[in-house]
Amino acid sequence: MVNPEQLLQTLQAEFEKHSYGENPAELYEPISYIMSLHGKRFRPLLTLLSASIYSENISAALKPAMAVEVFHNFTLMHDDIMDRAPLRRGKPTVHEKWNANTAILSGDVMLIRAYDLLLDIPKEKLRLVLERFNQTAAEVCEGQQLDMNFETRWNVTEGEYLEMIRLKTSVLLGFALELGGIIGGADEESVKLLYAAGENMGIGFQLKDDLLDVYGDPSKFGKQVGGDIIANKKTFLLIEALSKADEATKSELEKWISEPVFDAEEKINAVKAIYESLSIRSLTEQKISDYFGKGLENLRNLNIENSRKEPLLQFAQQLVEREK
Amino acid sequence: MVNPEQLLQTLQAEFEKHSYGENPAELYEPISYIMSLHGKRFRPLLTLLSASIYSENISAALKPAMAVEVFHNFTLMHDDIMDRAPLRRGKPTVHEKWNANTAILSGDVMLIRAYDLLLDIPKEKLRLVLERFNQTAAEVCEGQQLDMNFETRWNVTEGEYLEMIRLKTSVLLGFALELGGIIGGADEESVKLLYAAGENMGIGFQLKDDLLDVYGDPSKFGKQVGGDIIANKKTFLLIEALSKADEATKSELEKWISEPVFDAEEKINAVKAIYESLSIRSLTEQKISDYFGKGLENLRNLNIENSRKEPLLQFAQQLVEREK
Numbered sequence: 001m002v003n004p005e006q007l008l009q010t011l012q013a014e015f016e017k018h019s020y021g022e023n024p025a026e027l028y029e030p031i032s033y034i035m036s037l038h039g040k041r042f043r044p045l046l047t048l049l050s051a052s053i054y055s056e057n058i059s060a061a062l063k064p065a066m067a068v069e070v071f072h073n074f075t076l077m078h079d080d081i082m083d084r085a086p087l088r089r090g091k092p093t094v095h096e097k098w099n100a101n102t103a104i105l106s107g108d109v110m111l112i113r114a115y116d117l118l119l120d121i122p123k124e125k126l127r128l129v130l131e132r133f134n135q136t137a138a139e140v141c142e143g144q145q146l147d148m149n150f151e152t153r154w155n156v157t158e159g160e161y162l163e164m165i166r167l168k169t170s171v172l173l174g175f176a177l178e179l180g181g182i183i184g185g186a187d188e189e190s191v192k193l194l195y196a197a198g199e200n201m202g203i204g205f206q207l208k209d210d211l212l213d214v215y216g217d218p219s220k221f222g223k224q225v226g227g228d229i230i231a232n233k234k235t236f237l238l239i240e241a242l243s244k245a246d247e248a249t250k251s252e253l254e255k256w257i258s259e260p261v262f263d264a265e266e267k268i269n270a271v272k273a274i275y276e277s278l279s280i281r282s283l284t285e286q287k288i289s290d291y292f293g294k295g296l297e298n299l300r301n302l303n304i305e306n307s308r309k310e311p312l313l314q315f316a317q318q319l320v321e322r323e324k
Numbered sequence: 325m326v327n328p329e330q331l332l333q334t335l336q337a338e339f340e341k342h343s344y345g346e347n348p349a350e351l352y353e354p355i356s357y358i359m360s361l362h363g364k365r366f367r368p369l370l371t372l373l374s375a376s377i378y379s380e381n382i383s384a385a386l387k388p389a390m391a392v393e394v395f396h397n398f399t400l401m402h403d404d405i406m407d408r409a410p411l412r413r414g415k416p417t418v419h420e421k422w423n424a425n426t427a428i429l430s431g432d433v434m435l436i437r438a439y440d441l442l443l444d445i446p447k448e449k450l451r452l453v454l455e456r457f458n459q460t461a462a463e464v465c466e467g468q469q470l471d472m473n474f475e476t477r478w479n480v481t482e483g484e485y486l487e488m489i490r491l492k493t494s495v496l497l498g499f500a501l502e503l504g505g506i507i508g509g510a511d512e513e514s515v516k517l518l519y520a521a522g523e524n525m526g527i528g529f530q531l532k533d534d535l536l537d538v539y540g541d542p543s544k545f546g547k548q549v550g551g552d553i554i555a556n557k558k559t560f561l562l563i564e565a566l567s568k569a570d571e572a573t574k575s576e577l578e579k580w581i582s583e584p585v586f587d588a589e590e591k592i593n594a595v596k597a598i599y600e601s602l603s604i605r606s607l608t609e610q611k612i613s614d615y616f617g618k619g620l621e622n623l624r625n626l627n628i629e630n631s632r633k634e635p636l637l638q639f640a641q642q643l644v645e646r647e648k
C-alpha cells in the first residue's frame with residue numbers, strides 16, 4: 001500500500017533536484033525561494049494518491065503533480081502582490097524581498113514552468129489534461145478577481161462566497177485528483193468523481209481555514225489567530241453573522257468593522273461574542289462537515305476495491321482533522 | 325497565391341468573434357481592450373504566411389497564430405506595469421485605465437488563453453509545439469528581466485544588448501515562423517531555417533525601432549521622435565556611441581544623460597550631433613541590413629520552389645522598409 005509520508009519524500013527529493021532555470025538570476029532565484037518555503041505540498045500528494053488508486057507506477061504522475069504545486073505557488077506569488085501581503089509562511093513575500101516587478105515576472109515564468117512539467121504526460125492524454133488545466137487555471141484567476149471585488153462590497157451572499165472559494169481554492173484540488181486519475185488510467189466516470197471529491201473537500205478546506213483563523217489553537221495554527229477579524233476579512237463566518245444578525249447586533253458588528261482605531265484583543269473578543277450569540281461556530285462546523293462528507297462520499301463511490309482507495313481516504317481524513 | 329491583406333482580414337474577423345471569457349467582467353474586459361488596440365498583428369501573419377508555404381489550407385494555423393498574438397499582448401500588459409508606461413498605441417495602458425492588480429491578473433489569464441488557442445494543433449505535433457512555445461515564452465521573460473537589469477548599468481556591451489533583444493523580441497518572431505512551418509508540414513531542416521529567419525529579422529526589427537526613434541519621420545512614426553534620447557533609454561545607438569566616443573565626447577554624452585533638467589529639443593539635437601560625429605546612424609543601418617539580410621537569406625534557403633516563398637519574402641521586405 002502506498003504511504004503518503006513516502007510519497008511526500010519522493011516529491012521533496014524531486015523538487016530539490018528540479019531546476020526552474022538559471023539566468024538571469026533575478027528571474028529564477030525568487031522561484032527557488034518561494035518553492036523552498038515548505039508548503040504542505042498536499043496538492044501534488046493528492047495527485048499521486050489518486051494515481052496510485054489505478055496504477056502501481058506513480059512515477060508517471062510525478063512531474064504533472066509537481067506542475068500543480070508550481071502553479072499553486074505562482075498564484076501565491078501574484079496574489080501576495082495584489083493583497084500587499086508582507087509575509088508568506090512566516091518569511092518575506094517575493095515582492096517584499098525583491099520588488100513587485102520581480103514578483104510579476106518570476107510569477108509569469110512559474111506559470112510557464114508549470115506547463116513544462118505538465119508536458120510529461122502520455123501523448124494520447126496530453127490535450128485532455130491541458131484543456132482541464134487551462135480551465136482550472138483561468139477559474140483560479142476568476143476566484144481571485146471575485147475575492148478582490150468582494151473587498152469593497154458589504155452585501156456578499158453565502159452563495160457568492162461559496163462560489164468564490166470554489167473557484168479560488170477548490171477547483172485546483174479537484175484538478176489535482178482528476179489529474180492523478182487520468183494519468184493512472186481511471187475511467188471517465190471515476191475521473192468525474194475524483195474531481196467532485198476535490199471540489200467538495202476544497203470548499204470544506206477553505207471554510208476550515210476561515211474557522212481556524214478564529215477558533216484555532218494559537219500553539220498549532222501557523223498564522224495569528226483572529227487575523228481575519230482584525231483585517232475585516234470577509235470570511236464565511238463574517239458573512240453568515242452579517243446575514244443572521246438582528247438590527248442591533250448588525251450595528252454593533254458594523255461598528256467594529258468601521259472603527260479605524262481599536263484594541264485588537266478587544267475587537268477579537270467582541271466579534272467572537274457576536275459569533276457565539278449567533279451560533280456561527282457550529283453553523284460553520286456543520287458546513288465544513290457537509291462538504292467534507294460529500295467529498296469522502298465521492299471517493300467511496302469510486303468503482304474499485306476499497307483497499308486501493310484507503311491511502312487517499314486516510315489522507316483526506318487528515319485534511320478534515322487538521323488544526324493548522 | 326496567398327495575400328497578406330486577405331490573411332490579415334481573416335485574422336481580424338477571427339479575433340473579433342473570439343471570446344476570452346465573460347465573468348467576472350473586471351478580469352476579461354482588459355483583455356478585450358488591449359486586443360482591440362489595433363496592433364499590426366504581424367506576428368500571427370508570419371505564422372500564416374509560413375504555414376502557407378507548405379499547405380493550401382491555412383485554417384489549421386489560425387488559432388495557433390492567434391495564440392502568438394495573445395501571448396505577445398500578455399507580455400505588453402505586464403511589461404507596461406513594470407515600465408510604468410502610461411500609454412500603449414496612444415491609449416491608456418491597462419494598469420492606468422484600471423489598476424496594477426487588474427493588469428497582473430488579466431495578464432495571467434491572457435497567458436492561459438494563449439495556451440488554450442495553442443491546443444488547436446494536431447495531436448502528434450502538440451507536444452513539440454508546446455515545448456517550443458514554453459522555451460520561447462520563458463526566453464521572452466528572460467529578455468524583459470535583462471532589459472530591466474540594464475536600466476541601472478552603464479557598461480552594457482553591444483553583445484549583451486543584442487542578446488537581450490534576441491530574447492525579448494526576436495525569439496517570438498522565430499517561433500511565429502517555426503509554428504507555421506510545423507503546422508504546414510515543413511521538414512525539420514526547414515523548420516530550423518524558419519526559426520533562424522525570424523530570429524535574425526527580429527533583431528533587425530528591434531534595431532530599426534531604435535533607429536526610427538531618433539531618425540524616423542515624425543509624420544509617420546507612431547511615437548514621439550527622440551523619446552528614447554529624452555528618457556536616456558539604453559538603445560543600440562546609445563550603447564554604440566558610449567563605446568565609440570573619445571573621452572571628451574563621452575563626457576559630453578554622459579553630461580546630457582545625467583542632467584536632470586534640460587530642454588528636450590536641445591538635448592535631442594546635442595545627442596544627435598554626437599551620433600552624427602561617430603557615424604552611429606550608418607553603423608546602425610548597416611547592422612539592420614546585416615540581420616535582415618541573414619533573415620531573408622534563411623528564407624531563400626528553404627528547399628521549396630520560389631513561388632511558394634514569395635508572399636512571405638515580400639512581407640518580410642515590408643518589415644525591412646517600414647517607417648513606423
